[in-house]
Amino acid sequence: MTTPDANLCKNCNTKLQGDYCHRCGQQDKQYMRSIFAVVGDLFGEIGHWDSRFYRTLRGLFLTPGFLSLEFIRGRHASYVPPLRLYFFISLIAFMVLTWLIDIDINKPSPEELKQAQQTQQDARESLPDELKPFIANERDASEPLHISLEGTDIPLMTPGEELELEAKLKHLAENPSQFAQKLVSMTPQMMLLMLPFWALFLKIIYLFGHRFYLEHLTVALHTHAFMLLTLMLVTIVSKLTGSLASSPVWSWLTVIGNWVENLLLIWLLVYLLLTQKKFYQQRWFLTIIKFFVSGLVYLVLLITSFVIMVIIGILNS
Known part of the structure; x- marks a missing residue:
């Protein structure tokens, strides 16, 4: 048996001009070598990925618009790709938020219901007599919540689907913790649903910027990854300082934690504005106007996608 030439590709026998074959890419x-060499290569690849990931995180959090500009300039090898970065951060962020945010909603005890009813009655009796006829009778807190979609026309839904939605809404109203858990679990899908439409809006508002749709999608992925990262940090700081607030020894950390939370939220707004200015390279006057218009449109998209995902989630529950 002849030994293959060391200068030829083992896959297609093409003469090699480097570490990779220019014909087939192998x-x-x-690969058939000592297990110690394989383990060494594995740790080397993990270390290389870690250095690239930390470099990406540093650029994402501290330098507005930097990663998006680097990506469209073709500098891909040194940073984590935008889509992979967004998926990774969204996965970690929603795991942390689900773990830290307390979504247990306990039903009020009979004593609490009685106290609420008494407070309501006292408030009604304290009103002037001429105003009492205008105050509708309040629902007894101990009665089950009545939900009805009668007379409501929901777009793209048949009457049968509306009845099914009404029945499931009643069930979730009686189990608020399950409903809150459902909303939290649907948040990643909501964000992912919104991203293409947000990139399309950026394409429209910067129509004469001569940029491709994928460039706007790159900015959308990076900014959303940054927002999720910031909100995760705010939640972690809030949870840590909240647990120390009851201790007189560590109560001073609560003040520092509040400052950190406020600074992170301020940085969130400043970061988004600077990203829009740095990436699209327009004058400050136009950038600020488009920033506020973008905020309003983003709010509409957020509410719309949230309503759609809630309806879909309830129907699938």
Whole structure:
């Protein structure tokens, strides 16, 4: 048996001009070797990925618009790709938020219901007599919540689907913790649903910027990854300082935590404005106007996608 030439590709026998074959792309690497060499390569690849990931996080959090500009300039090898970065941060962020945010909603005890009813009655009796006829009778807090979609026309839904939605809404109203858990679990899908439409809006508002749709999608991915990262940090700081607030020894950390939370939220707004200015390179006057218009449109998209995902989630529950 003849030994293959060391200068030829083992896959297609093409003469090698480097570590990779220019014809088929296979790496000139010997896979049948010592297990210690394989483990060493594994740690080397993990270390390389870590350095790239930390470099990406540093650029994402501290330098507005930097990663998006680097990506469209073709500098891809040194940073995590936008879509992979967004998926990774969204996965970690929603795991942390679900773990830290307390969504247990306990039903009021009979004593609390009685106290609420007494407070309501006292408030009604304290009103002037001429105003009492205008105050509708309040629902007894101990009665089950009545939900009806009668007379409501929901777009793209048949009457049968509306009845099904009404029945499931009643069930979730009686189990608010389950409803809150459902909303939290649907948030990643809501954000992902909104991203293409947000990039399309950026394409429209910067129509004469001569940029491709994928460039706007890159900015959308990076800014949303930054927002999720910031909100995760705010939640972590809030949870840590909240647990120390009851201790007189560590109560001073609560003040520092509040400052950190406020600074992170301020940085969130400043970051988005600077990203829009740096990436699209327009004058400050136009940038600020488009920033406020973008905020209003983003709010509409957020509410719309939230309503759609809630309806879909309830129907699938």
